[in-house]
Amino acid sequence: MRTICLYFEIHQIIHLKRYRFFDIGTDHYYYDDYENERSIGDIAERSYIPALNTLLEMIKDNGQYFKVAFSISGVGMEQLEMHAPHVIEKLQELNETGCVEFLAEPYSHGLSSLANEITFADDVKKQCVKMEEYFGKKPTVLRNSSLIYSDDIGGQVAAMGFKGMLTEGAKHVLGWKSPHYVYNCNIAPELKLLLRDVNLSDDISLRFSNSEWEGYPLFADNYINRIASLPEGEQVINIFMELSALGIAQPLSSNILEFLRAIPSCAKAKGITFATPGEICQKAKSVGALDVPDTLSWVDEERDVSCWLGNAMQREAFNKLYSVADRVRIANDSRICQDWDYLQASNNFRFMTTKASNVGLDRGIYSDPFDAFTNYMNILGDFINRVNSLYPDEIDNEELNALLTTIKNQGDEIEMKDKEIIRLKAKIEKIQASDEKVKGKAEKAKAVKTVAKKTPGRKKAVSASVKEEKK
Incomplete structure (x- = not known):
């Protein structure tokens, strides 16, 4: 269909x-x-x-x-x-x-x-x-x-x-x-x-x-x-x-x-x-x-x-931004992370395009692509300085990679433990449900026996009922 x-x-x-x-x-x-x-x-x-x-x-x-x-x-x-x-x-x-x-x-x-x-x-x-x-x-x-x-x-x-x-x-x-x-x-x-x-x-x-x-x-x-x-x-x-x-x-x-x-x-x-x-x-x-x-x-x-990476300005801004991606992740600062989200948005690079388009492009405050590039790079310069102040750029790539590996391993370990916790919770719930079922049968059998004692004439019927419950 x-x-x-x-x-x-x-x-x-x-x-x-x-x-x-x-x-x-x-x-x-x-x-x-x-x-x-x-x-x-x-x-x-x-x-x-x-x-x-x-x-x-x-x-x-x-x-x-x-x-x-x-x-x-x-x-x-x-x-x-x-x-x-x-x-x-x-x-x-x-x-x-x-x-x-x-x-x-x-x-x-x-x-x-x-x-x-x-x-x-x-x-x-x-x-x-x-x-x-x-x-x-x-x-x-x-x-x-x-x-x-x-x-x-x-x-x-x-x-x-x-x-x-x-x-x-x-x-x-x-x-x-x-x-x-x-x-x-x-x-x-x-x-x-x-x-x-x-x-x-x-x-x-x-x-x-x-x-x-x-x-x-x-x-x-x-x-x-x-x-x-x-x-x-x-x-x-x-x-x-x-x-x-x-x-x-x-x-x-x-x-x-x-x-x-x-x-x-x-x-x-x-x-x-x-x-x-x-x-x-x-x-x-x-x-x-x-x-x-x-x-x-x-x-x-x-x-x-x-439209985002077609000219040298766009590629320079793009490469500069993502050059600090790993450091942003390690820094894990709330204000830095919010700015990181906003600066990644694709429209920031679209404003720098020099391409002709069949869809109108409103550059907002920018007069031309170079104006958009200049303003963005000024902001990016300040942002990168802030990132480096939290995690200095003097630290070499080898040490950075080691830290990233450690963080990844810790994340994998936490994920495995979370899955194990979920599995154990499900097992506990299953055991509890089984216990409740057994407890319910035991209480019912006890009630049947109590009734049998009070009404001797129904002894055979009650005995049959108890046997059925045990099954």
């Missing part, structure tokens, strides 16, 4: 303030609080709340038929916690319907998967803890920042224990293949891959309100008819986009929410179902491995990572 997998990303940029060279060493706070509060409040009012209300109505109107998934960055959740907690409440209300799945992703919405395997794993684990804290379930499917993926990254994700991963259905990777099947990682066959349908997703998120687009106006029945007319074997249709597309990229005045609200009834009429990524990964079989030796993403025409 043909199935639609609908997924939305929620991430909020942490705006950096204007930070000059002479601030290094004197000012350790890097953020524009006013702009952060203003922007998240604006997006919540114009997009998140109206869109989430619509999705909740769609679930209530369609019972268990309509389903949807979300991926929320950890830094995005922090902004919602501080400035728009009503959005989190709405997400929790959606979660209670049982028709929503929350995915894993890097906490920072950063590029750690391209730089440091341990940092990437820690980044994902931290976000998973946050998702479980708010929504009561640990994610089983991962969505990397901007759908970044390669064979090597897939191997890392599989090693973390995830059963599935979302990525881009890029033409240069698929070739003649269709994105409407479930594939698996080339080097980790147990990891299933769900590929975004580029055209169907971008028709909603990028082109919906464009009156010059040849597909304008787009109606729900026509949209579903396109899906229904796909070749018979193509059963999984992955439609992925940012939630802010509903209300920001495509204004509410364009009737984008009315279009979305009509999708389930049109799909049901064509025998098309909805499922979450986890459900698809659990039920659908892979048709084969997907070979992705080079990194891909869902950004720009190239569908690669050049």
Whole structure:
């Protein structure tokens, strides 16, 4: 049966303030609080709340038929916690319907998967803890920042224990293949891959309100008819986009929410179902491995990572940041770790791009890529000084590696002990349950004997009952 997998990303940029060279060493706070509060409040009012209300109505109107998934960055959740907690409440209300799945992703919405395997794993684990804290379930499917993926990254994700991963259905990777099947990682066959349908997703998120687009106006029945007319074997249709597309990229005045609200009834009429990524990964079989030796993403025409690492400035900032990744982990200072999360966010590197893009880029306070680079490097200079003050850079790599090995071994030992504790608790509970059962039988047998003494005429019947209890 043909199935639609609908997924939305929620991430909020942490705006950096204007930070000059002479601030290094004197000012350790890097953020524009006013702009952060203003922007998240604006997006919540114009997009998140109206869109989430619509999705909740769609679930209530369609019972268990309509389903949807979300991926929320950890830094995005922090902004919602501080400035728009009503959005989190709405997400929790959606979660209670049982028709929503929350995915894993890097906490920072950063590029750690391209730089440091341990940092990437820690980044994902931290976000998973946050998702479980708010929504009561640990994610089983991962969505990397901007759908970044390669064979090597897939191997890392599989090693973390995830059963599935979302990525881009890029033409240069698929070739003649269709994105409407479930594939698996080339080097980790147990990891299933769900590929975004580029055209169907971008028709909603990028082109919906464009009156010059040849597909304008787009109606729900026509949209579903396109899906229904796909070749018979193509059963999984992955439609992925940012939630802010509903209300920001495509204004509410364009009737984008009315279009979305009509999708389930049109799909049901064509025998098309909805499922979450986890459900698809659990039920659908892979048709084969997907070979992705080079990194891909869902950004720009190239569908690669050049929008973040395409010029010398971006690569210098990126390499400088991750040069202290191991020291940040050892330092384990709460303020340092929070700044680390915010400075990793991919938008910091996107602001430095010199590429032309078919999607408008708002650089915020920056006049050009060099301005973005200069401001970021000033902040990074102060941040690295703070890291080195906690863990001096005079300590050589050999000693650093020894410390890292010790920390890893301690972490592995703690994990093993935690598993043993869980096993022993389960064993104790089993023994207690068995004891309670035996105690209950003994009390019942005692009661039967007491009755037998008081009513001698029933001695034979009671004796038979006691024998049955002993059995």
